[in-house]
Amino acid sequence: MKRKVPVILSMLLAAGITAPALTVEAAPAFNPYKTIQAEAKFGDSGVEVTTEASGAKVVSSIDKGDYFFVKDVNFSEGLSKIAISAKAEGPAVIEVRKGGADGEVLGNIKLSNTNGEYKDFSAAMKNVEGKDTIAFVGAGGSVSIDYWSAVAAQTTEPQPEEPQPEEPQPENPQPENPQPETPENPTTTLNPYDTVEAESAQDKYFAAPLSKDGVNYLSIKANGYIVFKDVDLSKGISGLMITAKSDRPNTSLELHVDSLDSEAVASLKIASPDEFKTNAVKFTSDITDKHDVYLVAKTGTVNLDSWKLMPGANVNPEPENPDPVTPDPVDPQPETSVVADPYSDFQAEAASAKDLADVATLDDVTYTSIKANGYIAFKDVDLTQGIAGVMINAKSAAPNTKVDVRVDGVDGQSLGTVKIMSMGAFKSTAVKIDSTVSGKHDLYFVVTNGVADIDTLKVLPGKTNPDPVDPDPVTPDPVNPDPVNPDPVNPDPVNPDPVVTEGLNVRYQINSWGTGYTVDFFVDNKSGSTTNSWTVKVRKDQVSIDDSWCVNIKEEGDYYVITPLDWNSHIENGKSIQFGIIGTGSIGNTLDVSVQ
Incomplete structure (x- = not known):
């Protein structure tokens, strides 16, 4: 037990030194029916205020005879019980006293070994009314107290909820108490x-x-x-x-x-x-x-x-057992093709199947809130254009919430994981995917941690885009056999027309929500011939690129230099390719963009 002796005051008094009169302000009255931190005390003996690893301040080292007290505790509703959150190294007892450390014992709170954790303990107390001083006195063992609270005397009568579960009693007098039942x-x-x-x-x-x-x-x-x-x-x-x-x-x-x-x-x-x-x-x-x-x-x-x-997992399928007798389960399957175009935005609430997911609306935005290990699924999605990425407009309850994109089952092949960083507003986030998946497949979006609120989704087209362009070069073949050969001069004047065209052109579309944005870029080939490489430059002072899809990005001086992947560097004349970026912050209405 540690004692603090007021030596300095004794020495001053012995020396005949007195201090001028001090103005003592009245201490604020404490409301014991709310949680009160133990360190909010007016006096103590033998204890210490320490900080736990969690950052919580506690009153520790309350051994036998040690104490702390709180003045002006306002028991306006009386007292029936006091509860504490405490840690004990073994069996211990805390006496709760009225008036001070030597005052009347109101009750004893018995503690057991908490193995280093803070646990809740409580005990019945004698009634106290009005303002008084309450002291917590160690009567055995060693205790640390985090906080305490009191239960009003008036609540002790109705509070014993134990008899209430015995609801046969209220059921017996039903004829006498029809109104409580109603x-x-x-x-x-x-x-x-x-x-x-x-x-x-x-x-x-x-x-x-x-x-x-x-x-x-x-x-x-x-x-x-x-x-x-x-x-x-x-x-x-x-x-x-x-x-x-x-x-x-x-x-x-x-x-x-x-x-x-x-x-x-x-x-x-x-x-x-x-x-x-x-x-x-x-x-x-x-x-x-x-x-x-x-x-x-x-x-x-x-x-x-x-x-x-x-709802439980075992209850929902039971009502479905009689349904298989009818061909209805087959009918919803064609209806599950709810995604007409996966390469445009589609709503999360249009999912064909879901688990641990609920549709909600906030600020006029209807979205699907998916819990950890939950998912939404879209059946028979037509991926004939391949899949080079997935973009999700979403927010989360915690940073780094992850949504895994899988095909053909909850446990199917994982194509990639989208990290949702936005906790306040819906933002678009994308992930690049290197996959040869095409044709019709079921798409599953599985939340692996946290809670993801998903508004819309979008599939980014894959390598199959340039493939349909390959058969186009067959069209000039019929032009060759035409007796245009003797008129080679004719195509020459046509060539200047493509020269009049813009060559490689870059267009963009900005989607901004104030704190972030996406930009879709389109590189058009109007040069009159096929190009096998292209480079787009964007000023760094106009955009902030956090993520992208279908391109490589590096920084050179004042510019972001954007170059294609292997599969989308080839653009036939008259064709276009698309890529995009995601950024945070604000963005203007126009960008200084060039392509070569």
């Missing part, structure tokens, strides 16, 4: 597979409705929870998705069924302390039928906007 009846219409607002909970503990920036949500303190009764889980459960933020990194929300004492079905970490973000976790479960759903906050405060369950 408010619950509408809740049975709650669809857990669609977005459910947190504030629609039928019961809550240590949770309060709040509103900020137009978002209504429930703020659930550590060890608090919200309950939804008689939720119809007939479709099973395979995952949980929530839109939430937290007061600290790695706060978690647990899903329990029927009772707080039941084993957690799933636990989801919330890493966003600043803004509401959607997170999801996938799991396996055989739960079906009607159940009470508990969402429990752990290791911090969870600000929950909404939640949603993902």
Whole structure:
């Protein structure tokens, strides 16, 4: 136990030195019903404030006889319980005292060895009303406390939710209480597979409705929870998705069924302390039928906007079993050719099949939100022009979210991976693909990590573009046998006409969304003869190239120098090739571009 002796003050008093009167400002009253950091203390003895590897500041080394206290704690709603987030090296006890370290003992919080992790512990307390000082005193073992919170006395009566799961009791007096049943009846219409607002909970503990920036949500303190009764889980459960933020990194929300004492079905970490973000976790479960759903906050405060369950994998195929009797399964297959032209933008929500993917709308943009290990698929896509790349207009919930492009199955050949870097707005990102795939195939877009919100997709044509140009040179053959040979002078005057043409010409089309852009370039051959090489230059002060497709790019002085790949360097007279770039930031309406 470490003691801090106020030696300097004693020496000053002994020397007869006094200080002028000091103005002492009243300490702010603490609201104990919210999470209070342990380091927010007014005095201590024998303890230290240290910083954990996670960056959290904690009060550590609380050994027997050590303590810290907080003044002016406003127990306006009384006291029934105090909870702490703490770490213990072995069995330990923290005494909670009223008035100071030597005051009345309100209760004892018993801890077990946490093996280096911070865990939640709580104990019942004697009631306290009004403002008072609360002290946390070590009574045995060695403890570190991260934060603490109190439960109001008024909530102790309704809060014992244990009797509520015994719903046979309310069911027995149904004739006597038809009206309590009727408010619950509408809740049975709650669809857990669609977005459910947190504030629609039928019961809550240590949770309060709040509103900020137009978002209504429930703020659930550590060890608090919200309950939804008689939720119809007939479709099973395979995952949980929530839109939430937290007061600290790695706060978690647990899903329990029927009772707080039941084993957690799933636990989801919330890493966003600043803004509401959607997170999801996938799991396996055989739960079906009607159940009470508990969402429990752990290791911090969870600000929950909404939640949603993902249907189980084993329930959906069952209703499809009778369908095979009819030829209907065959009918949707021709309908699955929903992509008329894969080389133009097509909508993600037009997917023929999907898993762990839901269609949503935000700011007038309809998109498909795909969770980790989920996918969308497009059947019988006509890739007769080959595939040299894929462009996706998307955003993600975390940086470096990856979408794998596969053919003919979820486990099919991987053609390439698109990295989605934009977390705020929809942006176009592309990946080059070196593949000989052509003809009709099923295309799968599989999210391998994070959550990808995909608006549109586009296939970039492959090497097959120049191939149809090869048969064109056959057309001059019939011109040769014509008795035009004696008139070689005639083609000569025709030659000056191509000279009048522009030779190699470059066109471009800019698609900008304010914080980024794509530019599609078209190199037209109007020279009158075939060209086997070309070079495009773009000023570096006009564009910022983050990615590209179908070309090589290098920097020379003030310019980006763009050259073709092996397969698209050849352009027949009268034909064109296309390539593109992706950039971040803003872009003007015109570019200084040249081709040679």
